Amino acid sequence: MKRTFSFAEARELLQKHEQWETERGMLCEKAEDCRAVVETACEHFVAAETMKTLRDIPVEELNRERRGLRVRLLRESGYANYEDLMLASEEQLAALNGISEDGAALIKDAVGETVTQLRPGIKLRLSADKRTEETSNIVLSLYRYRAAEGLSRDAQALSAHYAAGIGKAMEELSRGKGFFRWLFTGKAEKDAASEAYLYLEELANGAYGTELTRLREARLESEASSAETAWDSFRTQPIVYSNLLEKLVPGLLGNGDAVYGLPEELAREVEAEPLFADGMRCELRRYQAWGVKYILHQGKVLLGDEMGLGKTVQAIAAMVTLRNAGATHFAVVCPASVLVNWCREITKFSDLKAIKVHGPSRQAALSDWITSGGVAVTSYETVQHWELPEDFGFSLLTVDEAHYIKNPGARRTVHVRNLALRAERLLFMTGTALENRVDEMVELIGVLRPELAAEIGGMKMLATAPRFRELVAPVYYRRKRDQVLTELPELEEQESWCQLGAAERARYEADVLNENYHAARRVSWTVGDIAQSSKAQRLLEIAEEAAAEGRKVLVFSFYLDTIQKVKGLLGERCMEPITGAMTPARRQEVLDAFDAAAPGQVLAAQIVAGGTGLNIQTASVVILCEPQLKPSLESQAIARAYRMGQARNVLVYRLLCEDSIDERIMELLAEKQAVFDAFADKSSAAEELELDTKTLGKLMAEEMQRIEERQAVEALAREQDKAAETTEEES
Structure with a gap:
């Protein structure tokens, strides 16, 4: 067969395939390389968290076991806590006047023992809202590992299909790199070299070359990816990242x-x-x-x-x-x-x-x-x-x-x-x-x-x-x-106490004295002008802050009237409320619309209708308009957002009014919870925590008495003020 290439063309084609062979090898090993980066990033996280804990351990802890070390000298020398001691070398400690070499070794051993005890307890919670350098490195390394898995798989498939043929063809074509070697090559080898050239050129210009070029570009893109890109990916697929981390670094998620x-x-x-x-x-x-x-x-x-x-x-x-x-x-x-x-x-x-x-x-x-x-x-x-x-x-x-x-x-x-x-x-x-x-x-x-x-x-x-x-x-x-689910972002619960204005207080006290229990429970929401409702104003503030942070909001109340007022307060920012009267099909349509809505949108629901059976991970703020008599109702409502698949920390706000039935309910529930916890820890037969009718009746009676006494004190004060004014005028 006549030679179909020049020596320069043979060298150029061989060089191209050598580069591709190197690239393919890198790609095949890419996943393992990225796995090592993930492990290193996790190790740095554990080390950083360990150091934070050491920072909180004062140097005086060294003598808790009566080691006889001169901790006062250490503190005066600038070693205030275990982190300082961890960062110091044994030689630096032994150089202190009054610390022997044996003493320095004992100090380092004690700190090292503490580190050994601490490290297994360090667990990771990934949250897009609480990023640190260490967690960003972990998420970025996981993002790149995910990309590398696919690249390695595709590169290995290419190797399995082409590697043997390419290796043989490159060896045969190597005879055509220069004049003298070609001169002393037999006809059969020359024919094989010419066939090898055609084969390698076809691969270079065909699917093989196209695929390797794609894989190389994908590798470079992955290597150039930023932490911001990785966090964006985490937000949409937190479960994938958690599963991956469980596989690569077992136990870190707890x-x-x-x-x-x-x-x-x-x-x-x-x-x-x-x-x-x-x-x-x-x-x-x-x-x-x-x-x-x-x-x-x-x-x-x-x-x-x-x-x-x-x-x-x-x-x-x-x-x-x-x-x-x-x-x-x-x-x-x-x-x-x-x-x-x-x-x-x-x-x-x-x-x-x-x-x-x-x-x-x-x-x-x-x-x-x-x-x-x-x-x-x-x-x-x-x-x-x-x-x-x-x-x-x-x-x-x-x-x-x-x-x-x-x-x-x-x-x-x-x-x-x-x-x-x-x-x-x-x-x-x-x-x-x-x-x-x-x-x-x-x-x-x-x-x-x-x-x-x-x-x-x-x-x-x-x-x-x-x-x-x-x-x-x-x-x-x-x-x-x-x-x-220890890897779920944090659940942050906050009691948001409001102070009753004059109009709210007058309406609330009238409701209590008239023994209108359900109106009393809707304290602040029953005021004639919603603009005068302290809870309504607080809800507005939370909703506006949530919108500014790109969050969606769930609002729960036991009462339909309250939910309707929330809708009126928020207007177009609030979806059609979910109530007990809503059909399942319509409810699903509202949920779909809420999921697709822009950040800042609010979904209001009666807690008995919207607190169960829904998955609303797109919301990360939950507002409870009044305390529930059955805490499990609140837990179920919060779980609508704080569940598997949630990528952000979930913020829960309980709207409460001081000097009202809200305060009494919260106190009673806290007392019952303490009793329940002490019992339930030991038994599987504890009764469910809930305020019963008898307790509620007693609560209302006490609230009536408190209001009557306060009103009597205020009336007496007004009479005294009036009498004083009359005396002044007569004199």
């Missing part, structure tokens, strides 16, 4: 408990359960994947994870895994208020078909499900209308807010339990802490595991609590947010 409270033997069995998540459209957190395995392994369970931990996603993932193993039919029973939300989340998070069995077309929808399979989503009220073939069964029944069927005599309970008889597996879900309602727990477990319900039925005493938890572990599984 999620080190791999068994999540299960007995050891059961935990081993759950861990071995296969999980086939093909078809899920979201990443499962590690604790969520564990929950899915628990559901699948145990077959009939009550999942009681705290709100915000993704019980719905775990249920969907369990269905997907069963579908991938051959199952075809699943059903969900839920309150009508979240029926639309269930359908949307099934479609959003998986490739499963959601069929809403509700309303006028319920029979047609049910027939469709029976025929074609998928997930039938229905309400408690609609279950009674289900007509299924006699021998029809399905794979999994999920019952959301399962405490709705706590009463065995209720019609909806009977209908749901009859439907449960047709399901191979049962998943009951509730965010309510059923440890505090043992009777309800026993009723629900009675459907799942009748023999176990009989055993735990009488176990309500403190002494039996450990045994109780051990017995229910195979069927009841509950994890708390602070156990598994």
